[in-house]
Amino acid sequence: MPDDAAACNVLIVANRTAATPALLAEVGRRASEGVCRFTLLVPRPYWDADTEESAITLELAIPLLEDAAGGRVEGLVGSEDPFLAASAALEAGSYDEVIISTLPARVSHWLHLDLPARLQRLGLPVTVVTAKKADRPLARARSDNRPDL
Numbered sequence: 001m002p003d004d005a006a007a008c009n010v011l012i013v014a015n016r017t018a019a020t021p022a023l024l025a026e027v028g029r030r031a032s033e034g035v036c037r038f039t040l041l042v043p044r045p046y047w048d049a050d051t052e053e054s055a056i057t058l059e060l061a062i063p064l065l066e067d068a069a070g071g072r073v074e075g076l077v078g079s080e081d082p083f084l085a086a087s088a089a090l091e092a093g094s095y096d097e098v099i100i101s102t103l104p105a106r107v108s109h110w111l112h113l114d115l116p117a118r119l120q121r122l123g124l125p126v127t128v129v130t131a132k133k134a135d136r137p138l139a140r141a142r143s144d145n146r147p148d149l
Contacts, residue, residue: 017131020129042061095124
């Protein structure tokens with residue numbers, strides 16, 4: 001049985017990218033390097049005061065992350081500010097590193113806020129995983145008043 005005392009504790013900070021192939025691959029890679037415990041932190045969107053959307057994100061992402069990690073993944077909902085949410089989680093828990101999963105740079109609010117550098121200043125290694133943008137144009141939704149062809 002692996003020694004839990006030697007396990008690396010990893011805080012994953014993600015929201016809309018909590019179950020992307022890039023993040024799942026990084027969690028799998030990290031887990032293959034040694035015993036790890038993962039916690040997914042989903043900062044609450046400012047419009048989601050009751051955290052329902054964040055809870056749904058956790059519910060959908062955790063089983064996929066557990067498959068990638070090969071073990072249990074804990075879930076947390078944090079405050080709407082991703083830096084404050086991550087800072088609070090780091091203070092409350094004992095983590096060895098942080099993985100931040102973001103949208104592509106062009107649209108990532110977290111990268112515009114410089115979240116990775118701000119979290120690095122807290123003294124832990126930070127890995128940034130960026131979701132891949134679509135390689136093809138996406139179809140637009142049809143207007144409801146347009147007749148079927």
